[in-house]
Amino acid sequence: MHIRTFRAASLQDALEEIRQQMGTDASVLHTRQVRDGWMGWLGRTYVEVTAGLRDSTHTSTSDSLHEDRTEGSTLGDEHESPRRSMFMHSSSMLAGPLQAYREQLIEAGVAASTADRWLQATESFAAGLGESHGPPWMEHLQRSITRELRLAGPIRTQPGSKHIVALVGPTGVGKTTTIAKLAAGFRIEERRRVGLVTIDTFRIAAVQQLEAYAEIMDLPMEVVEKPAQMQPAIERLGDVDLVLIDTAGRSPASDARIDQLVELLQMAQPDETHLVMAATSSVATLRSVLRGFAPARPTAAILTKLDEATSTAGVLSAITASDQFPGIPMSYITHGQQVPDDIQVANAETLLSRLMPNTLQSQHLDAA
Ligand SMILES: Nc1nc2c(ncn2[C@@H]2O[C@H](COP(=O)(O)OP(=O)(O)OP(=O)(O)O)[C@@H](O)[C@H]2O)c(=O)[nH]1
Ligand SMILES: [Mg+2]
Incomplete structure (x- = not known):
């Protein structure tokens, strides 16, 4: 699959650009709002859309249409609104337990785009270990977040220097x-x-x-x-x-x-x-x-x-x-x-052991 990311002032503009540059067979894979500037200050808000286009050998088959519908909508599909496609993408790509974690993360106040980033990293992590269809998901999720966490370590003092x-x-x-x-x-x-x-x-x-x-x-x-x-x-x-x-x-x-x-x-x-x-x-x-x-x-x-x-x-x-x-x-x-x-x-261990209200319970279930 050929994947490209587009940025535009609005979702409609981004979709139009994708349509022009990749054609109507392109699928929306991921959408998020981005703001530039430090911490979003003094920055502009724009929309970032990642789109994918299957190899030409696949695009004309009925199989490919089916696959496009599971990953996101094709831009040529008039009946599918981009917003709905985005939701379908995030809920259909993720393995079952990760869907439940996504909901819990969002309930805990995590932005949907961050939850998706963490969960996609979790899936990749599990796939890298050859465990793409199995537990322990909570452990994989914790490891994925750990990789983003920055730890400063303790205050370091030297005797004799203030x-x-x-x-x-x-x-x-x-x-x-x-x-x-x-x-x-x-x-x-x-x-x-x-x-x-x-x-x-x-x-x-x-x-x-x-x-x-x-x-x-x-x-x-x-x-x-x-x-x-x-x-x-x-x-x-x-x-x-x-x-x-x-x-x-x-x-x-x-x-x-x-x-x-x-x-x-x-x-x-x-x-x-x-x-x-x-x-x-x-x-x-x-x-x-x-x-x-x-x-x-x-x-x-x-x-x-x-x-x-x-x-x-x-x-x-x-x-x-x-x-x-x-x-x-x-x-x-x-x-x-x-x-x-x-x-x-x-330390990551303490911070992540309380990731979600039922983290320990999930680890138990995962391990079962
Ligand atoms: N449960 C809990 N309470 C804490 C913790 N740390 C501090 N507190 C409590 O939080 C309250 C406020 O603590 P302070 O240290 O006075 O907070 P502060 O930031 O200095 O407050 P100001 O000087 O008024 O801005 C006190 O009742 C502390 O005992 C903690 O880790 N857990
Ligand atoms: Mg004080």
Whole structure:
């Protein structure tokens, strides 16, 4: 089969171009909306259609007409709307259990185009192993998503060099709690000298919250209110290996407050900035957080509240790379309120074991 991809401003335009260039025997294999520009910002939306044309030796036989109908509609078929063909394509190509997974993924907030990408990769993966008609599908799906996942690894410190790490993110996602977990882990397990800075002076309770952790762990702590205070505060922390900067929660929609945060952070010149997001958030919220905090130039993402999330599928679809977004590497995941225990370095196994509400059950069924 001869396969080509076309991009146009609308589906109708794309179909017309395919009709002109490949003829009316061409089949629509895949359709998706694409937006250019970083994360879809400042970009145009257009439609991308992948079309296929069978070798001429097959196109005139009745068999080929039958096959075209199973893979997608031929453009010459007046009775089949492109939208319906698209649906038929995605539901008829996939092996039975993958159809059910497709529905679950979409229900978890994953865009249909992402679900299709993952599931097609799953089928190819299984076919490569010679298991195109058998289990374990869930394992294949998990492996396919793992290949898209970027892992940042833990924060790396060197004794004697001041490594500066800031945590940013929306309100209430667990920034301060995560700072406490990280501080305890580096101080107790890694035996590093840790200092804390908070620029969350918006609420007195926020300063007190971090102060309480600093006291328990006997860590130096500085409070910064204005950009000019940042460098002197970091100096005053003395000879520490790791500086953890806690910030006030910001709404991703508040450009002015995010600009203020960026201005303060610039004075600290952090080596790493981790964007903290809750695994319980919707895909739409996660996308707006990723967009809203882009000016802070996050180098990694921390996913909190994994213990409260029923599924990680939506989160993974939001943080993995797509045409509109380069993806963000995950550094840590947190799975409870306990300091310092409920944190671990982000790893594919944990993230994917909770892919869908019934992942474990599916693995059981697959294995049966
Ligand atoms: N279930 C669960 N709760 C968590 C986790 N991490 C933090 N929390 C809870 O989430 C709530 C908010 O945590 P904070 O650390 O204060 O959140 P924050 O992002 O600093 O909040 P602001 O400073 O107000 O923006 C607290 O009740 C934490 O105990 C987690 O991994 N799982
Ligand atoms: Mg806080």
